[in-house]
Amino acid sequence: MKAIVFDKELKLDTNYPKPEPKTGEALIKVSLAGICNTDYEITKGYMGYVGVLGHEFVGVVEDVNSDKAEDKKWIGKRVVAEISWGCDEPDCEWCAKKNYRHCPNRHTLGIVAKDGCFAEYMTMPLNVLFEVPDNVADEQAVFVEPLAAACEISEQLHIEPMQKVVVLGDGKLGLTTALTLHAQNLDVLLIGKHQNKLDIAKAQGVETQLLQEFSPAPVYDVVVEATGTASGFETSMGLVKPRGVLVLKSTVATGKELNLAPIVINEITVLGSRCGQFPPALRLLKNNRIDFKPFISKIYSVDEALEAFEANKAKDTVKILIKF
Numbered sequence: 001m002k003a004i005v006f007d008k009e010l011k012l013d014t015n016y017p018k019p020e021p022k023t024g025e026a027l028i029k030v031s032l033a034g035i036c037n038t039d040y041e042i043t044k045g046y047m048g049y050v051g052v053l054g055h056e057f058v059g060v061v062e063d064v065n066s067d068k069a070e071d072k073k074w075i076g077k078r079v080v081a082e083i084s085w086g087c088d089e090p091d092c093e094w095c096a097k098k099n100y101r102h103c104p105n106r107h108t109l110g111i112v113a114k115d116g117c118f119a120e121y122m123t124m125p126l127n128v129l130f131e132v133p134d135n136v137a138d139e140q141a142v143f144v145e146p147l148a149a150a151c152e153i154s155e156q157l158h159i160e161p162m163q164k165v166v167v168l169g170d171g172k173l174g175l176t177t178a179l180t181l182h183a184q185n186l187d188v189l190l191i192g193k194h195q196n197k198l199d200i201a202k203a204q205g206v207e208t209q210l211l212q213e214f215s216p217a218p219v220y221d222v223v224v225e226a227t228g229t230a231s232g233f234e235t236s237m238g239l240v241k242p243r244g245v246l247v248l249k250s251t252v253a254t255g256k257e258l259n260l261a262p263i264v265i266n267e268i269t270v271l272g273s274r275c276g277q278f279p280p281a282l283r284l285l286k287n288n289r290i291d292f293k294p295f296i297s298k299i300y301s302v303d304e305a306l307e308a309f310e311a312n313k314a315k316d317t318v319k320i321l322i323k324f
Contacts, residue, residue: 003052003119004305004322010043012305016052019115021065021123026074028059028081028124030324032138032299033117035312036146037172037228039110043309047111054118054322055083055109058132058141062121071126080144082128082278083109101275118305120324130278133286142321143292144281146172150180151284152276153247159186159222166190168236169226170197170208172295172319173249177224182206183289197318200294218242218266225250234258242266247273295319 003016021027034056042049061074086095086103094103109124110116132141150173159165163186167178170192178190178201190208192198198208216235221244225236228250237260240246246268263270284290299321300308312320 001120002302002324003115004054004302005051006043006053007050010053010306010309012303016119018121019123021063023065024071024127025065025123025125026061026079026129027063027065028079028122029062030057030059030117030120030122031078032059032142033057033322033324034142034146035308035320035322039116039118040309040312042111049111051110052115052117052119052122053110054116055111056142056145057081057117057122058138058144059117059122061129064126066126074126074129077129078132078138078141079129080132080141080278080282081109081124081130082148082275083111083145084275085125085128118302118322120302130282133282135288136282136285139296139321140285140292143176143295143319144278144285145275146176147180147281147284147290147292148276148278149173149249149274150177150276151280152273153177153181153224153249154184155276155280156273157222157245157247157271159184161185161187163187163221164189164219165222165224166220166239167224167226168192168232168239169228169250170194170201171226171228173228174224174226175201175295175318177226177249178206179204179290180284181224183284194316196316200318203294204291218244220244222247230258237262237268240266240268243268245269245271247271249273292319296321299323 001018003013005013033054039053061077084101084106086100087105107114166189181188190201202208220239223236223239224247226249295318297317
């Protein structure tokens with residue numbers, strides 16, 4: 001089968017072995033997949049990963065390795081899947097609490113110990129699969145994973161209806177976060193550097209402003225940092241009210257010195273926020289609360305995979321999809 005593989009270099013392998021599902025797993029024919037910035041970081045050495053890339057997908061279950069009748073019902077279903085699952089060892093405190101995302105021996109699709117979705121076929125455990133509602137197109141369903149990550153904020157933090165929220169960063173993560181919080185009827189302002197990207201959120205009712213026209217002031221109850229830069233973190237600290245909350249969605253690895261005194265002086269709560277659960281994200285899509293079609297810069301075929309990764313680097317690109 002065809003697969004996009006990273007092993008010291010990015011390549012399209014046209015003869016990659018087709019996976020076989022283990023007991024309790026499904027064989028999925030991938031329909032559509034999305035390139036994430038994490039995939040790009042892996043090609044620069046992040047996580048030391050080797051194998052098939054990709055973790056954002058929608059596909060159809062072709063087979064199930066199980067004798068149970070209820071498991072066979074997955075065959076023919078259009079599905080998405082949470083990207084992490086645990087070790088299920090009996091003495092694992094994380095798996096015992098169903099907190100698989102923090103199991104130290106977890107598998108993470110296309111990132112840790114599991115071939116990803118940038119292939120014609122993939123396998124996934126049945127317990128992380130979710131059926132896609134009939135009224136949700138593939139071009140919407142492929143965004144469930146980043147949408148779930150945005151929904152995670154409201155799972156971790158209760159934001160009161162009258163509180164003011166600002167999201168910094170107009171990349172895929174910032175746009176998705178702002179649209180998600182807006183869909184939850186919160187007062188949200190999105191700040192970014194690119195008018196064409198801000199316009200995507202503005203068209204769906206989100207208040208936006210260019211960074212160069214923005215006057216920073218500590219007036220926000222909740223600040224979401226989604227810039228992916230150390231300077232974005234510093235700017236975020238200056239926007240939070242005393243005793244407010246700073247939500248970090250970016251994974252910023254930097255050796256730059258940061259002045260953290262404002263966090264102590266203003267008693268700011270810092271909240272790390274990563275992956276989220278899929279059901280809330282699927283409900284938002286089923287109820288047409290968010291439209292991801294304007295995110296799609298271009299859809300490439302799997303044969304154009306290397307070209308797709310190059311296109312993903314462009315500053316005016318929002319989302320690149322790969323069709324299988």
